[in-house]
Amino acid sequence: MRRRSAGSVGYDRPVGDGYAADQGRIASGTAHGNWLTLGKDGRLTLYAPTDGGLLRWSETAVGGPAWSGPHFVSVADLTDLTVAQGANGYVHFLGRRQRTGSDGSPSVDIVHAIQYQTGRAVTEWRSIGNPHSDRDQGRALGVPIGTIATDGTVHVFVRSASRGLMLRREAPNGKWKAWEDLLGSGIDELPAAVALAGGRVEVCAAAETGVLVWRQAEAGGGFAAPRGFSLRPVQGTVAALETGPDRATYFWTDAADGGTAAWRPGGWPVALGGSPAERPYAVLRTALDGYDCVVLASRGQDGTAVLGLGGTENETNGFWWYALAEHCQGAPALARDGLGRVVMALIDPEGVPRVARQEDGAGLALTRWQRL
Template identity: 35%
Template sequence: MNVDWLIRGRDGRLSAYLLSEATVRCRAEHGPGGSWDPPRTVGGDQRLHSVLALGQGPDRYTHLVSWRPTVKAESGLVHSTHFRPDLAALDWNPIGHPDRTGDRTGNPAVAVDAQGRAHVFVRNKGGGVSMIAQKEKGGWGPWSDLKGHDVRGDLAAVTGTSGRVELYAAVPGGVLHWSQEEAGAVPALDEALEASVRPDTLQALATSAESTTLFFTDDSGDVCAWRPGTRPVTLLASAGPGPVRVIRCELDGHDCTLLAQRAASGRVAFAAYPTEEESAGAWWTESGPELPADALLALAEDEEGRVVAATLSPTTGELRVTRRKDEPGIALEAWRAV
């Protein structure tokens, strides 16, 4: 899954989205620290491939995108919207293929702009990136070829504080960055970073009114932060081999960026630092039980503004959650299975 599978809905409840065989299932929390609903199928009976991307806009609607099989050796992208955890999501709606026809070309990514329009990005057969976006008055616009070359691994789509959409992609020896000049515009390729980047480790976060920050792991195993227009900064050594998850939150009255990663020990490691002040440094602190090797990790804030961390094993379906205590630092409650 592409990053944000734990999402706070319009009614304040947290929902966890998981892939189960050929369908997407959703579990919703009744309230902060409360019980969780049993899994429900999202988007109807459409058979899907085992890939899922999620995004959310200011209206707090959840947008889901996946690939579905069409005819032999071919696939197409489909989209659904989940307005609230206690409502059924819309049925899967076909949105086409970046090359008109063909099989899957890569994992999609989704970002939602300030007007609530989903932007779906996916690698095309030429090795660049294509995009399709919702129109302001409904429906979908045409596919746009955003160019690029030799794109590898998952894409990182993000909506800045401005409400405009940006995209990052790993390529051999660096990262490509696209951004919108104005709302609704086709994102333009505007900067390339030369750096050693491990594919499938990218995550982007809106960190100020002017900037988004890309987090990635380099070939030496260090977690790095990069804002277009600046040089990348080495933040700290990776806690483990998996991707880092990030969230911007308030800790002890300060605007901070919180990182989480499955550590080499199998537990979850956390680190925090003042947002956009990488020079302040960050240090890992491990928490919780040892996790299955396939466990996914996510971060969110509940309706009370408390950071929630969750892990999910696709093999067993086990969902575990913890919340930050009302104490200084990154003090967490005991992890519990739900």
């Protein structure tokens, strides 16, 4: 596999309907999850939180380069926004909402909405509640993390007040099941969930004691008690990606050496080098030069974006990192566009989205950054 520098030079002029600052609203950071999605029509959409709701930009044609937006979606009192997409292309939004009651005390719940098609309206935001009936405990509820199984079942995972893992599922018919206590203790606020092609869902979380992994024995079934492993990921950096048939690889920043590690249950973590990440890695599996590859992106400690790539489940053969010149908030996002090209997105320090695409040719070189 030949490699070219994932370079970053200059800026293009804004395209589409203008960028966020021109519209009076800017992104307040980045969402959790997969906030750059590919619709069934082949167009990409980028989502970002903003004061009072979220912003949305969509490609006007398959492969771009023009984008429409930003389109503002109102939803008040969100502290965190997570984006997840199912195999059917539906985009699910999960929010942690904190409101102040008439007595002046805050209360927390989780809200959910769906966008069924690129550029179409978002459904009504509906509360799915809080697993804690006690208001004090409820305020300690973590960030909702979502994944959608192959049958369309929405899985919402959230850290409880006791720092275990809670789950609520929505069946494809729209009916929500009761909250489930998946146990565990001392876990990170940002567990990593992955929906595998065979129908099962797995979750991995950094914890005070190491790593905890929850697995379904079969698609749609219950989750076994978490299995613990004596590993040392930095909390807040774990990401998950299906890298083989019904098999996930987990990526994180290793607390011992400060570099990136890849791990599959049953083996030992493999050091990938690189620099420490601050948030969960953006992860993407794609073909490059005829090779099955994993692409990672993160925000380094100096605030600039970092891109890495290597062979899928072939980490010992080498992993290559490229420091980009772009400063960003939170974690970048990765996706393939409707023409199959790798696209990287970030939110710059001014709250403006920027995107760069894979250039034609060998390896993974990026075009000039485009300001939306």
